[in-house]
Amino acid sequence: MSQTQRYVFEGSQQGFATTRLEDLLNWAKKYSLFQYPFVTACCAMEFMALASPRFDMARFGAEAPRFSPRQSDLLWVVGTISQRQAPILKTVYDQMADPKYVLAFGTCASCGGFYDNYTTLAGIDKVVPVDVYVPGCPPRPESVIDGLLLLQDKIQRGDRTPGIVKPRTDPHQVAKALAEHSPLVPLRTSKS
Amino acid sequence: MEPLDIELDEGELELPNDPMQVNMGPAHPAMHGTVRMVVELSGETITKVDVQIGYLHRGFEKMCERGTWTQVFPYVDRLNYASPMLNNVGFALAVEKMLGVTVPERCQHYRVVLGELARICDHLVCSGAMAMELGAFTPFLYFCKARELIWDVFEEETGARVTHSFGRVGGMAKEPTPAFKEMVRNALPAVRALIDDGEKLLLANRIFLDRIENVGVMPKDLAVALGWTGVVLRSTGVPYDVRKVHPYLTYDRYDFDVPVGTRGDNYDRFMCRQEEIRQSTRIIEQALEQMADEGPINIDDPRIVLPPKDEVYSTIEGTIQHFKIVMEGIKVPAGECYSYTEAGNGELGFYMVSDGSGTPYRVRIRPPCFATMQGIEKMIVGGMVPDVVPTFGSVNMIGGECDH
Amino acid sequence: MSKRVLDRLNQVFGDAILETHSQHGDDTAVVEASRWREVARFLRDDERCAMNHFIDLTAVDYSDRREPRYEVVLHIRSLEKLHRVRLKARIGEPPSIDSLAEVWAGANWFERECFDMFGVDFVGHPNLRRILLYPEFVGHPLRKDYPAQMTQPLVEYRPEAIGKLPPFSEHEGMPFGRQTHDRAAAHVNALGFTDE
Numbered sequence: 001m002s003q004t005q006r007y008v009f010e011g012s013q014q015g016f017a018t019t020r021l022e023d024l025l026n027w028a029k030k031y032s033l034f035q036y037p038f039v040t041a042c043c044a045m046e047f048m049a050l051a052s053p054r055f056d057m058a059r060f061g062a063e064a065p066r067f068s069p070r071q072s073d074l075l076w077v078v079g080t081i082s083q084r085q086a087p088i089l090k091t092v093y094d095q096m097a098d099p100k101y102v103l104a105f106g107t108c109a110s111c112g113g114f115y116d117n118y119t120t121l122a123g124i125d126k127v128v129p130v131d132v133y134v135p136g137c138p139p140r141p142e143s144v145i146d147g148l149l150l151l152q153d154k155i156q157r158g159d160r161t162p163g164i165v166k167p168r169t170d171p172h173q174v175a176k177a178l179a180e181h182s183p184l185v186p187l188r189t190s191k192s
Numbered sequence: 193m194e195p196l197d198i199e200l201d202e203g204e205l206e207l208p209n210d211p212m213q214v215n216m217g218p219a220h221p222a223m224h225g226t227v228r229m230v231v232e233l234s235g236e237t238i239t240k241v242d243v244q245i246g247y248l249h250r251g252f253e254k255m256c257e258r259g260t261w262t263q264v265f266p267y268v269d270r271l272n273y274a275s276p277m278l279n280n281v282g283f284a285l286a287v288e289k290m291l292g293v294t295v296p297e298r299c300q301h302y303r304v305v306l307g308e309l310a311r312i313c314d315h316l317v318c319s320g321a322m323a324m325e326l327g328a329f330t331p332f333l334y335f336c337k338a339r340e341l342i343w344d345v346f347e348e349e350t351g352a353r354v355t356h357s358f359g360r361v362g363g364m365a366k367e368p369t370p371a372f373k374e375m376v377r378n379a380l381p382a383v384r385a386l387i388d389d390g391e392k393l394l395l396a397n398r399i400f401l402d403r404i405e406n407v408g409v410m411p412k413d414l415a416v417a418l419g420w421t422g423v424v425l426r427s428t429g430v431p432y433d434v435r436k437v438h439p440y441l442t443y444d445r446y447d448f449d450v451p452v453g454t455r456g457d458n459y460d461r462f463m464c465r466q467e468e469i470r471q472s473t474r475i476i477e478q479a480l481e482q483m484a485d486e487g488p489i490n491i492d493d494p495r496i497v498l499p500p501k502d503e504v505y506s507t508i509e510g511t512i513q514h515f516k517i518v519m520e521g522i523k524v525p526a527g528e529c530y531s532y533t534e535a536g537n538g539e540l541g542f543y544m545v546s547d548g549s550g551t552p553y554r555v556r557i558r559p560p561c562f563a564t565m566q567g568i569e570k571m572i573v574g575g576m577v578p579d580v581v582p583t584f585g586s587v588n589m590i591g592g593e594c595d596h
Numbered sequence: 597m598s599k600r601v602l603d604r605l606n607q608v609f610g611d612a613i614l615e616t617h618s619q620h621g622d623d624t625a626v627v628e629a630s631r632w633r634e635v636a637r638f639l640r641d642d643e644r645c646a647m648n649h650f651i652d653l654t655a656v657d658y659s660d661r662r663e664p665r666y667e668v669v670l671h672i673r674s675l676e677k678l679h680r681v682r683l684k685a686r687i688g689e690p691p692s693i694d695s696l697a698e699v700w701a702g703a704n705w706f707e708r709e710c711f712d713m714f715g716v717d718f719v720g721h722p723n724l725r726r727i728l729l730y731p732e733f734v735g736h737p738l739r740k741d742y743p744a745q746m747t748q749p750l751v752e753y754r755p756e757a758i759g760k761l762p763p764f765s766e767h768e769g770m771p772f773g774r775q776t777h778d779r780a781a782a783h784v785n786a787l788g789f790t791d792e
Contacts, residue, residue, distance in 0.1 A: 037221075038219060038225065039224070039225045040225040040226055040247070040248055040591060041225075041226075041248055041250075041270070041273065041591060041592055042270050042273035042354065042355065042592060044224075044225070044273075045273055045274065045317070045354050046353070046354060048317070048320075048321075048336060049336065049339075049340065049343075049353075051336075052332075052333055052336030052337060052340065053333055053336070053337055054337070054340050065221075067220075067221045079225070079248075080248060080250055082246075082247060082248060082249055082250065083730070083747060083748065083749055083750055084246060084247055084249065084729065084730045084750065085218065085226075085247045085248075086749065086750055086751050087750050087751050088218060088219055088247075090751050092219055114255075114266065114267075115250045115251065115255065116744075116745060117250070117251040117254055117255055117744050117745060117747075118251060118254070118737050118742070118743075118744060118745065118746055118747055118748070119249050119250060119251045119729065119737070119747070120250055120251065120747075121747075121749075122747075125754070126749075126753040126754060127751055127753065127754065128754075129754070137355060138353075138354055138355065140353065244727075245727065245728065246726075246727055246728035246729060246730075249728040249729060251737065251744070253713070253738055254737055254738060254744050255744070257744075258744060289620055290620060292620075414701060416648055416649050416650075416675055417648065417649075417650060417700050417701045417702055418650065418700075418701050418702040419649070419650035419651055419652075419700070419702030419706075420702075430675065432649075432675065437678060438678075527619050527620065528619065528620075528622075528624075529619065529620040529622055530622050530652075530671055530682060532651075539651070541651065541652055541671070543652065543654060543669060543671070545656055547661070553656075554656050554657075556652070556654045556656075556669075558651065558652040558654075558671070562705065562706070562709075563650075563702055563705075563706075565705070566701075566702060566704060566705045595728055596728065
């Protein structure tokens with residue numbers, strides 16, 4: 001097991017648990033993200049879907065929105081940021097208390113998207129540091145949840161390098177393709 | 193230490209009575225992130241307001257001048273992102289008007305069905321968001337659920353949930369899927385039931401009604417002079433609906449009513465939207481009846497419509513045709529035209545100038561929200577600060593469209 | 597139907613109507629710029645026209661194509677009589693025309709937008725300032741000589757974020773194969789200017 005993949009709690013089956021303080025704090029942080037939704041554009045539609053019953057972001061401990069940057073840890077930048085909006089975004093980010101994380105929701109927030117013109121900020125990373133990029137125009141809620149989980153994982157590891165949500169393959173399709181080619185080999189062999 | 197009994201001016205003893213300036217937005221949850229209002233208050237009454245838009249200006253019109261006519265569709269999607277399909281249809285109709293072509297009847301019905309589904313989504317988003325901003329979160333969840341059901345149909349048809357880019361000049365990107373009619377017919381009753389549920393929660397709620405009735409009133413004459421269109425205009429009592437007054441596509445063949453309000457307040461706007469959703473379901477049912485199961489979707493003109501993919505890969509004519517349309521764009525004859533359709537918020541117009549090449553010389557969008565936002569000032573001056581929220585919510589400002 | 601509006605305009609104003617056409621069924625009249633407000637007010641007040649519903653006001657920049665350079669385009673309709681008409685006025689550099697804000701209240705913001713995007717000066721406008729862009733912005737972006745990619749940032753970019761940051765590669769999101777009416781871009785590229 002590598003250094004970065006430690007369990008937070010060990011020995012819990014014996015009735016007690018040991019961990020490191022830092023891990024414990026990170027564990028607490030990652031499941032209690034208070035979010036500030038900086039919602040501007042089209043991605044707001046998917047952001048609403050993300051909060052609504054079918055996808056339900058609350059399952060991941062990131063439900064409570066706080067409309068004051070001073071009370072929030074996670075800044076969702078949802079939508080295009082224009083040059084005119086950029087100073088406001090920077091102010092909001094500066095007002096947030098540490099530790100603070102930024103999630104760029106959608107292509108426009110990540111790199112400006114196809115609006116390469118006089119008015120659009122080509123990615124919010126020009127102004128504020130970003131932890132997780134979620135590509136898509138707008139991204140599907142599933143990939144946003146992927147991004148949220150990636151962020152939680154990064155918080156647990158204490159890793160602040162920017163990450164990007166990778167495209168996923170459909171497990172059913174993979175299974176189907178594998179089954180067609182080698183029907184006798186099971187997908188996963190269990191040692192235990 | 194200074195003596196305590198210094199002479200004071202009489203004036204200094206009075207409380208300050210200068211009007212107070214309060215800044216709302218743009219990073220304000222009720223301002224949708226893109227509008228800033230600087231309000232001047234006397235007590236809690238608004239005496240003056242400066243509405244500032246433009247925080248989502250993305251240069252739509254400039255981007256249109258840099259690409260082919262077909263490449264405008266993705267940008268059009270992101271104008272009114274609550275109902276992208278209506279914008280797609282509107283733009284396609286505008287280019288078709290310049291080319292002087294009409295799409296086959298099956299496609300017209302198909303466009304109507306998809307457009308009306310998008311209209312339902314648009315109204316649901318507006319009503320839901322307005323209720324949520326007033327503290328009623330549950331109806332918002334009901335409306336979101338209904339919207340998801342419609343989005344499932346869209347996803348099945350177009351492959352995308354929100355931004356479809358599905359319209360094409362001279363038709364649609366794909367034929368309707370075999371299960372299209374059945375899917376829509378299955379979704380509609382569920383959507384209607386959810387809307388009834390959500391509406392019951394709101395209209396039996398004293399707080400909600402008190403906050404929207406007789407708030408944000410707009411007189412009829414001013415609304416017309418301001419260039420209001422769509423639901424907001426109809427709520428003031430003007431029965432102007434492009435679908436009825438200047439029918440396009442096959443809207444003249446359906447039987448539907450245009451709901452109008454009487455006072456032009458938030459309540460009327462809310463109720464007009466709810467009624468329009470019901471009328472849209474009626475239109476969809478009729479359009480599905482009349483839509484043929486077989487037949488062409490695209491017009492038969494190799495200069496406008498891309499050839500089928502298997503022809504592109506197997507014949508030289510197909511390859512050349514595909515190459516010409518993709519690389520040079522559709523050649524639209526030189527001239528100018530203004531085409532208008534009824535979008536989610538009102539009359540969505542495109543004024544276009546072509547110089548005969550494959551690239552638009554100028555595409556001007558006439559966004560319905562832009563005109564509506566002008567009226568906000570008249571509606572909220574004289575009211576209270578908390579009235580701003582439902583008033584602003586009820587006009588359904590969509591940033592992408594309002595700010596171009 | 598709205599042909600009659602054009603006939604009536606021709607009758608009443610004569611020389612001030614430079615040209616009329618009905619391409620694609622849109623009835624259009626080109627008006628002499630000096631009588632812009634007069635014609636607009638007539639269309640609103642005349643009983644047979646009654647064009648009380650304001651629709652749209654914009655401009656087109658025909659630089660190099662045509663002289664004079666700008667064309668201000670107005671769309672109006674009549675609520676009762678259901679006809680529509682397009683009025684145009686051609687103006688040269690520097691662009692200036694009478695404001696219609698007192699004729700239709702709706703023209704107010706549309707003229708501000710037109711000023712913002714094209715720099716057209718609307719004489720008599722109550723509050724002519726930028727609406728979509730910020731006051732610090734220099735130039736008018738929808739003019740054909742404004743390069744589409746020239747940004748004017750309000751905040752300083754983070755020093756490490758001048759190029760594309762990982763996880764994006766340098767060539768990600770590059771525009772390709774675009775044909776454009778944006779002549780300024782070619783000019784700016786020749787100067788070695790990039791927007792970063």
